[in-house]
Each structure stands twice: as structure tokens, then as C-alpha cells.
Amino acid sequence: AQTVTQSQPEMSVQEAETVTLSCTYDTSESDYYLFWYKQPPSRQMILVIRQEAYKQQNATENRFSVNFQKAAKSFSLKISDSQLGDAAMYFCAYRSGSRLTFGEGTQLTVNP
Amino acid sequence: ETGVTQTPRHLVMGMTNKKSLKCEQHLGHNAMYWYKQSAKKPLELMFVYNFKEQTENNSVPSRFSPECPNSSHLFLHLHTLQPEDSALYLCASSLARGRIVSFTEAFFGQGTRLTVV
Numbered sequence: 001a002q003t004v005t006q007s008q009p010e011m012s013v014q015e016a017e018t019v020t021l022s023c024t025y026d027t028s029e030s031d032y033y034l035f036w037y038k039q040p041p042s043r044q045m046i047l048v049i050r051q052e053a054y055k056q057q058n059a060t061e062n063r064f065s066v067n068f069q070k071a072a073k074s075f076s077l078k079i080s081d082s083q084l085g086d087a088a089m090y091f092c093a094y095r096s097g098s099r100l101t102f103g104e105g106t107q108l109t110v111n112p
Numbered sequence: 113e114t115g116v117t118q119t120p121r122h123l124v125m126g127m128t129n130k131k132s133l134k135c136e137q138h139l140g141h142n143a144m145y146w147y148k149q150s151a152k153k154p155l156e157l158m159f160v161y162n163f164k165e166q167t168e169n170n171s172v173p174s175r176f177s178p179e180c181p182n183s184s185h186l187f188l189h190l191h192t193l194q195p196e197d198s199a200l201y202l203c204a205s206s207l208a209r210g211r212i213v214s215f216t217e218a219f220f221g222q223g224t225r226l227t228v229v
Contacts, residue, residue, distance in 0.1 A: 004154070035217060043200060045220035091155070099168070100145075100204075100218055102155040 002027045004094050006103035013082045014111050020067075021077045021106045023092030029053075032096040034068065036077045039105075040088040048090070051075065082110050115139040118203050118221035125193065126229055133188040133224045135203030143208040144186040145218065146178060149200040161186060162208050193228045200225050 003026045013019035025034070036048040051059045051068050058066050063083075067076045079086055087110045092103040116137045125131050135144065146158040160168035161180040175197075177189040186203055204218040 033217075037220075043202075043223045043225075045202065045204075047217045047219075050217055099157060099160075101157075104152075104154050 002029070002094050002096060002099070002101050004092055004101050004103035006090075006092055006106050008106045009104070010107045010109070012109040012111060013079070015082055015084060017082055018078060018080045019082055019108065021079075021090050021092075021108070023075045023077070023103055025073050025075065025092070025094045025101075027073070027094065027096065029096045032094060034066075034075045035093040035095065035100075036064070036066070036075075037091045037093060037102075038086075038088045039091065045091070049077065079108075084110050084112060086110050116203060116205055116219050116221035118201075118224050120224060121222065122225045122227075124227045124229060125190065127193060127195070129190075129193075131190045133190070133201055133203075133226075135186040135188075135205075135221055137184055137203075137205040137219070137221075139205060139219060141205035141207050141219070142183045143206045144180060144183070145204040145206075146186065146188050147202040147204065149202055149223070151199075155202065158188075190226075193226075195228050198226055198228045 005024045032053045034051045038046045038048050049059050049061045049064050058068050063080045065078045089105045089107050091105045094101045119134045143162045145160050148156045157170050158172045159178045164180045175191050179187040200223045202223045203221045206218040
């Protein structure tokens with residue numbers, strides 16, 4: 001069974017600084033997708049960034065980028081120039097076939 | 113607003129009540145999902161529907177009964193729930209290709225906060 005592990009229950013960052021959230025996963029599949037979702041206090045789960053496993057190039061979306069290490073089964077999220085609106089719970093997720101598996105989440109606090 | 117709407121936003125029900133959660137998507141998706149989000153636990157997949165057919169039931173107790181009358185609507189009927197069923201219930205939708213639910217990203221609603229008393 002696939003599992004997703006986020007080892008940092010909480011993280012904090014100063015506004016305008018950079019923070020990296022960690023995620024590892026366990027799978028025997030070769031074809032899969034990885035995602036980072038953000039859940040602010042409004043509870044709306046919002047997609048931040050996605051990565052296809054067959055792509056070696058790391059995905060980037062504006063201030064958000066990932067470090068995808070397929071052999072190590074690692075998928076970390078880097079947030080640059082952190083903003084107050086980035087404060088939220090961040091979930092790493094793995095998808096293969098019909099099942100989307102989530103990690104436990106990392107609560108990110110952004111300090112002004 | 114992601115195009116997935118869940119009602120009600122909050123629900124308090126007794127253990128002998130019957131209630132239903134509703135999810136509606138306006139994205140033209142053909143796959144819909146129910147997830148349960150409890151405190152300190154990862155999101156748990158409950159049900160998957162593809163083209164109105166249930167393709168996955170993740171060992172969910174029968175007191176939870178899903179219904180998918182069409183690709184745009186998904187219901188979760190609740191009956192004789194237990195206090196441990198209190199959680200945030202999230203609906204999601206995505207685009208499936210054919211009969212194989214092979215979606216990219218899922219779009220989520222804002223959830224229904226359920227409290228069982």
C-alpha cells in the first residue's frame with residue numbers, strides 16, 4: 001500500500017523568507033502523480049503544485065517549487081518570499097490510479 | 113471557489129438521526145469522491161464514483177451510504193452515526209478518462225463540519 005509521510009507537524013517562517021516542507025512516500029509503482037495541497041482556515045483544499053513521476057524536471061509555480069527525488073521517494077515543497085497568506089496546513093499527496101493518498105499535513109505559520 | 117459546492121457547511125446530529133450531505137460540481141468532471149478529515153489524521157478516502165458508478169468503497173461502515181444520481185451530484189446519507197464519526201467531510205471531483213479513474217488533480221469543496229452528539 002502507498003503511504004505518504006510528512007515528518008514536520010509544524011513549521012514557521014518569517015515573512016519574505018524561504019521555507020521547505022518535507023514529504024516522503026512509499027510505493028512500488030513507477031507511474032504516479034504527486035501533489036501539494038494547501039488548506040487555509042476556510043477549509044478549502046487548494047492545489048498548490050503537481051509533479052508527474054515520469055518528468056525529471058522539478059515543477060515550479062511562481063513562488064512554489066518542488067524538489068522531486070524519485071529514487072529517494074522524496075517530494076519537498078519550497079516556498080520562496082513567504083507571504084502572510086501562505087499560512088495554512090499543507091498536505092502532500094500521492095496518486096496512482098483511482099486513489100489519492102494524503103500525508104498527515106504540516107501546519108505552516110508565517111510570522112510578520 | 114473551486115466549482116465544488118458542499119451543503120450544509122455545518123451539521124449537528126443525534127445518533128438516531130438521519131441526515132444527508134450534498135456535493136455539487138460545475139466543472140464538467142465525471143469522477144467524484146468523499147473524504148473524511150479527522151483531527152490529527154490524514155485524509156481518508158471513503159468512496160469513489162466514476163460516471164455515476166461506485167468504483168471504490170474503502171471499508172466504510174454501512175451507516176454511511178453514498179448516492180451519485182449523476183456526474184454532477186454526490187450525496188452521503190448518514191444514519192445512526194457514532195460520536196467518533198464527527199469530522200470534516202470533504203467532497204472532491206476530477207476528470208476521469210473513460211472507465212478508468214485516472215485523474216490528475218482533484219478539486220475540493222469546503223467541506224461539511226459534522227458533529228454527532
